[in-house]
Structures are given as structure tokens and as C-alpha cells.
Amino acid sequence: MTTRDTLNFLLYDWIKADALSARERFADHSRETFDAVLDTCERIAREKYAPFNRLVDIQEPQFDGEKVILPQATHDAQQAYAASGMLSAAQDYGIGGMQLPYTVEAAANSFFSMASVSIGSGMLTTGNANLLMAHGTELQKQVFALNEFSGRWSGTMCLSEPQAGSSLSDVATRAVPDGAGFEADPLGPRYRLTGNKMWISAGEHELTENIVHLVLAKIPGPDGKLVPGTRGISLFIVPKKLVDARGQLTGERNDVALAGLNHKCGWRGTTNTLLNFGEGKYPVRGAAGAVGYLVGQPGKGLHCMFHMMNEARIGVGLAATMLGMAGYQASLDYAKNRPQGRPIQAPTLRAGASSLPPEGAHSTLGRSGGGMGPAGKDAAQPQVRIIEHADVKRMLLAQKAYCEGALALELYCARLVDEQHTGDAAAADDARLLLEVLTPIAKSWPSEWCLEANSLAIQIHGGYGYTRDFPVEQYWRDNRLNMIHEGTHGIQAMDLLGRKVLMEEGRGLTLLAARMQATIAQAGLIAELAPHAAALGEALRHVGAATRAAWSTGKPTDALANAVPYLQAFGHTVLAWIWLDVALDSRAQAGHAASAGHTGRLAAARYFFHFELPKIGAWLKVVESRDRTCADCPEEAF
Numbered sequence: 001m002t003t004r005d006t007l008n009f010l011l012y013d014w015i016k017a018d019a020l021s022a023r024e025r026f027a028d029h030s031r032e033t034f035d036a037v038l039d040t041c042e043r044i045a046r047e048k049y050a051p052f053n054r055l056v057d058i059q060e061p062q063f064d065g066e067k068v069i070l071p072q073a074t075h076d077a078q079q080a081y082a083a084s085g086m087l088s089a090a091q092d093y094g095i096g097g098m099q100l101p102y103t104v105e106a107a108a109n110s111f112f113s114m115a116s117v118s119i120g121s122g123m124l125t126t127g128n129a130n131l132l133m134a135h136g137t138e139l140q141k142q143v144f145a146l147n148e149f150s151g152r153w154s155g156t157m158c159l160s161e162p163q164a165g166s167s168l169s170d171v172a173t174r175a176v177p178d179g180a181g182f183e184a185d186p187l188g189p190r191y192r193l194t195g196n197k198m199w200i201s202a203g204e205h206e207l208t209e210n211i212v213h214l215v216l217a218k219i220p221g222p223d224g225k226l227v228p229g230t231r232g233i234s235l236f237i238v239p240k241k242l243v244d245a246r247g248q249l250t251g252e253r254n255d256v257a258l259a260g261l262n263h264k265c266g267w268r269g270t271t272n273t274l275l276n277f278g279e280g281k282y283p284v285r286g287a288a289g290a291v292g293y294l295v296g297q298p299g300k301g302l303h304c305m306f307h308m309m310n311e312a313r314i315g316v317g318l319a320a321t322m323l324g325m326a327g328y329q330a331s332l333d334y335a336k337n338r339p340q341g342r343p344i345q346a347p348t349l350r351a352g353a354s355s356l357p358p359e360g361a362h363s364t365l366g367r368s369g370g371g372m373g374p375a376g377k378d379a380a381q382p383q384v385r386i387i388e389h390a391d392v393k394r395m396l397l398a399q400k401a402y403c404e405g406a407l408a409l410e411l412y413c414a415r416l417v418d419e420q421h422t423g424d425a426a427a428a429d430d431a432r433l434l435l436e437v438l439t440p441i442a443k444s445w446p447s448e449w450c451l452e453a454n455s456l457a458i459q460i461h462g463g464y465g466y467t468r469d470f471p472v473e474q475y476w477r478d479n480r481l482n483m484i485h486e487g488t489h490g491i492q493a494m495d496l497l498g499r500k501v502l503m504e505e506g507r508g509l510t511l512l513a514a515r516m517q518a519t520i521a522q523a524g525l526i527a528e529l530a531p532h533a534a535a536l537g538e539a540l541r542h543v544g545a546a547t548r549a550a551w552s553t554g555k556p557t558d559a560l561a562n563a564v565p566y567l568q569a570f571g572h573t574v575l576a577w578i579w580l581d582v583a584l585d586s587r588a589q590a591g592h593a594a595s596a597g598h599t600g601r602l603a604a605a606r607y608f609f610h611f612e613l614p615k616i617g618a619w620l621k622v623v624e625s626r627d628r629t630c631a632d633c634p635e636e637a638f
């Protein structure tokens with residue numbers, strides 16, 4: 001099965017993405033137009049991304065004191081992506097978009113993540129411009145967002161600071177009004193920003209004519225002090241080069257300076273920067289301070305940023321998924337070609353002999369066969385390919401279950417985004433609530449388990465996997481980022497247990513449980529799937545009981561002490577549901593005709609239920625007992 005086969009099955013057979021063309025917004029679309037987009041993206045990814053994945057890993061971005069230098073391949077990939085129209089794929093026809101459903105946009109972007117996750121940073125530009133379309137003024141949309149959609153300019157998200165990562169309430173970048181007429185600037189109320197932003201992806205490069213930074217900063221109160229907490233945070237557009245109200249460069253450089261490049265473990269094709277705002281390196285009109293234009297209302301900056309979070313987090317989850325998929329395909333190919341070892345032979349036992357040697361005795365099993373080795377292997381036989389060993393199949397099936405399951409989850413969530421935007425009122429509200437609960441899983445689950453898939457892909461390659469002659473170690477290094485950015489694993493876990501499952505009196509959780517119950521009811525009628533349906537029902541009950549037990553004292557310190565095991569158990573339960581639903585659909589599509597694809601899907605589902613779902617027992621045990629082992633461990637005991 002190719003990744004495209006898997007994608008096609010999930011997209012069309014399972015979530016019925018082509019049915020979206022019945023919606024008014026997508027009326028000009030059909031499966032043919034969706035396929036044309038997928039074909040184009042798959043081709044660009046194959047031609048402009050995949051061949052240069054190792055190159056961008058080796059040739060890290062360099063700063064020559066003035067400019068950041070990137071390989072030519074990165075420029076070519078950027079241009080090809082912009083030319084494909086994908087930057088504005090979801091936008092209205094009126095502004096040059098394709099009015100593509102988000103589901104298809106996400107599916108099409110997955111090819112790029114798989115081919116070379118870091119060579120392009122289009123997702124950031126699209127996210128930046130989408131935010132401006134939602135919260136910017138008409139002129140801000142016209143000048144900044146449209147120039148980003150066309151590929152003329154690119155965008156960043158500047159949230160983090162050296163001292164403020166997970167805790168954005170501690171942002172210390174200041175924004176003060178820029179002179180008496182600051183409110184009259186046509187591009188928006190004009191401020192001067194000073195501060196440092198850390199970890200900014202694509203923060204400096206020569207790939208585009210300009211870079212549009214979206215920056216979180218605080219406007220001091222009348223006493224000159226910054227408002228503590230997130231309430232004081234506002235959002236600003238800070239272009240690298242200043243522009244006029246027609247979107248033309250004025251020829252002035254804004255006071256944004258590259259303090260340095262971060263040298264990363266992976267994801268090296270994208271620059272990662274420490275940016276100094278307003279330090280006076282590039283004074284504007286004779287004064288230090290980066291010029292920035294307020295977006296939305298003062299103090300509502302985080303609200304504007306979080307507007308984009310569901311899609312950004314689905315994007316991160318999908319990138320993690322596709323890196324896992326890249327490792328899966330590479331290790332599958334390797335396992336089919338690498339001869340090593342011989343099959344275990346069935347031992348010949350004397351009649352009446354015990355099948356096992358007494359404890360402590362050296363095994364003589366299998367020795368009766370003359371040339372047989374100690375593990376029952378006949379040295380006279382030719383070697384087999386490693387895919388024939390049960391343990392290698394275990395590692396392949398684990399990767400398949402993690403990565404194809406994660407892809408299904410991401411597409412399901414993307415479909416909910418379309419439902420939220422184009423469904424009727426009730427369906428849209430359900431989709432909104434389901435996304436609230438599922439987004440931490442969509443971001444975190446692939447980040448953890450598709451990373452584990454990358455580790456298994458290395459393991460299948462043996463020693464070769466640990467070298468740079470094979471691609472799998474890079475996939476692991478690239479994927480390691482995903483548990484860190486867009487909210488760390490720990491932060492996502494606290495968001496899930498501390499907020500999402502409780503919000504609106506637990507309505508999101510109830511809604512999700514109802515969807516799971518519907519799948520359980522259908523699968524329970526089919527002998528082959530009934531045991532899985534029963535196991536999922538039990539897991540769901542267990543998650544519900546653990547949620548209540550975690551909060552039974554009403555103290556967040558008790559409930560959240562084991563938030564990550566809760567996230568893991570919740571995630572595994574969601575994935576078990578996804579696999580059961582996929583298996584159900586696969587069975588319905590296949591009818592009585594067996595196909596390799598159907599056999600594979602059922603095997604992956606079975607793997608998930610037999611090898612993975614049982615893990616939730618251990619995770620939930622510490623959650624429901626509000627285990628204090630970690631929380632109470634004194635610092636000096638470490």
C-alpha cells in the first residue's frame with residue numbers, strides 16, 4: 001500500500017470528503033478537482049522537496065553577518081509551493097483562493113511534510129495571513145495578508161521569549177504608542193516595540209521580499225508598568241521592511257534585528273531565530289523601536305492567536321504523522337530487501353517429552369535437526385528477508401497502526417473544521433466542541449507515537465538505521481520537535497484534563513463518547529469486531545471513571561499531577577475508536593472481497609486493540625488514585 005492509497009481510502013471511503021462539494025462554498029469542487037490538487041502537491045513534493053531533504057539537513061542556514069544564506073533548493077521549493085496556489089488554497093475565489101475545504105488542503109499539505117518537513121515554511125505564512133483575514137482591518141488584509149497569500153512576502157508567529165515559553169503571561173516585550181498621531185496610521189494604531197523573541201521559525205531569510213512578523217507584546221498602563229497575566233497581551237504586525245498603505249516597500253528597514261540562529265537537532269531546513277525588536281540597530285526615523293501596527297483590540301492578542309490554534313495544531317499533528325509515515329515506508333522497503341537470519345524451525349520432540357526444558361537446563365530444543373542452531377534455526381537453509389521475522393512484523397505493524405491511525409485522526413479533525421465553518425448551526429456547534437476536546441490529542445498523540453514509529457524504523461534498519469547513510473535517523477530528529485512546540489506535551493495534557501473535558505459541563509466529552517458509542521454499537525454486531533467493540537466500551541468507561549476520580553477532591557493539584565498519563569490513555573482510547581471505525585468502514589467497502597489494503601487495515605486495528613489499548617490500564621491507575629509519587633518527590637531526592 002502506498003501512502004496515497006491510504007490517504008485516498010481515508011479521505012474518500014472513510015470520511016467522504018467528496019460529499020463536501022454539496023456545500024455551497026465548495027459547489028465548484030468534485031472528487032476530480034480534489035484529486036487534481038492532491039496530484040499537483042504530490043508531484044511538487046516528489047520533485048522539489050524529497051530530493052533535497054538530506055541537503056537541507058546538512059547545509060544548515062548560515063548567517064554571514066548581514067544575510068541568512070539558504071540552499072538554492074529551498075528557494076526553488078518555496079517558489080514551487082507559492083506557484084501551486086496552496087498558500088491561499090482555502091481563501092475565497094475573489095482574492096485568488098481556491099475555496100478548497102480544509103480537509104483537502106490538509107491532505108494535500110501532508111505530501112510536503114513527508115517529503116521534506118523543514119524545506120518549506122508555508123504553513124506559518126498561511127496561518128499568519130489567515131489570522132489577519134479573521135482579525136485584521138480591511139487595509140491590513142489587503143496590504144499584509146494578500147501579499148502573503150501570493151508568496152511575495154512570508155509570515156512568522158512571534159510568541160515565545162527567552163524567559164517565556166509555556167507561560168506566555170510572562171511575555172515582556174513592550175509596545176508604546178508611536179507619537180501623538182499614533183492612532184491615525186492607515187495601517188492600524190502604530191506602536192514602537194522593544195523586546196526579544198526566541199525560537200522564531202523563518203524569522204530571517206531572503207526567500208521573500210519581506211517578512212511579516214505577528215508579535216505578542218504588552219502595552220504598559222498609565223503607571224508605565226506591564227499588566228501581569230495574559231490580559232495585557234496585544235498583537236502587532238511588525239514588518240521586517242516598512243511598507244506604505246499600497247503595500248509598496250518604503251525603502252526603510254524596520255528595527256528588527258537577527259541576534260542569532262539556533263542550531264537545532266532536526267528541522268534544519270527552516271531558520272530558527274532569536275530576534276531583537278527595537279534595540280536600535282536599524283533606527284526608524286532616527287529613533288530605536290520596531291514599528292508595529294495593532295491587530296484587533298488591545299489586550300486581546302492571545303485571543304486572536306488562539307483563533308488559529310486548532311488548525312495550527314492539526315498541522316503539527318499531521319507533520320508528526322507524515323514523518324512517522326516516511327519512516328514506516330523506508331523501513332518497510334528495507335525489511336523487504338534485507339536478508340538476515342533464518343526462520344525458527346518447529347522442534348522435533350520425542351513422544352511424551354515435555355515441550356519445555358526444566359528450569360536452569362540448557363535448551364536442546366530444535367537440536368535434533370543436525371544443522372539446527374540453538375534457536376531452532378537451520379544453518380543449512382538460505383537466509384530470509386527480515387520482513388519474515390515475527391518481531392520485525394511487530395515493528396512494522398506498530399508503525400502502521402500509529403501512523404495510519406494518526407492520519408485518520410487528523411483527517412477526521414480537519415473534517416470537523418469544515419463542519420464548523422460550513423455545517424448547519426447544530427452540526428457546526430458540535431464540531432466546535434468536539435474540536436475543543438480532540439485538538440490536544442490531534443497535536444500530541446502523533447507527536448509521541450509517530451516519533452516512536454520513527455524509533456522503530458531505525459530499529460528495523462539495525463546498525464544502518466543509526467547512520468546518516470539512511471534517512472530514518474533524520475526523520476526521528478525532525479519529529480522530535482513536535483512534542484515541544486505549539487504547546488509542550490505537558491501543557492497539552494493540562495489543557496485536556498484541566499480545561500477541555502470540563503468545559504461547558506463536560507458537553508464535549510459527552511459528545512465524543514456518544515460518537516464512540518455509535519461505532520461500538522455497529523461494530524458489536526459483527527463477530528470479527530465485537531471483541532474490539534467491547535474493549536473500546538470498557539476503555540471509555542474507564543476514562544470517564546478516571547476523569548471523575550481525578551477531580552473528586554476538586555483540587556487541581558491532585559487532578560493534574562498525572563495529566564500526561566491521562567493524555568496518553570485518552571489518546572489511545574480515541575485512536576482505538578478511530579481504528580474500530582476505520583475497520584468497520586473497510587469491511588463495508590470490501591464486502592466479501594479480500595484485498596491487501598483491507599487485510600492490512602484489519603491487522604493494524606487488531607494490533608492496536610491487542611498491543612496498545614491494554615496499556616491504558618497502567619496510565620489510568622495513577623490518574624484515578626491521584627498518585628503523588630512524582631508530585632511529592634522532594635527535590636533533594638533526585
Ligand SMILES: Cc1cc2nc3c(=O)[nH]c(=O)nc-3n(C[C@H](O)[C@H](O)[C@H](O)COP(=O)(O)OP(=O)(O)OC[C@H]3O[C@@H](n4cnc5c(N)ncnc54)[C@H](O)[C@@H]3O)c2cc1C
Nearest residue numbers: 157158159160164165166199200201484485486488490491
Ligand atoms: C524548533 C522550534 C521552533 C519554534 N518555533 C516557534 C515560533 O515560530 N514561534 C514561537 O513563538 N515559538 C516557537 N517555538 C517555541 C516553542 O513554542 C517553545 O519552545 C515551547 O512553547 C516551550 O517553551 P520553552 O522552550 O520555553 O520551554 P519551557 O516552557 O521552559 O518548558 C520546559 C519544560 O517544562 C515543562 N513545563 C513548563 N511549564 C509547566 C507547567 N506549568 N506545568 C508543567 N510543566 C511545565 C514543559 O512541558 C517542558 O517539558 C519553537 C521552538 C522550537 C524548539
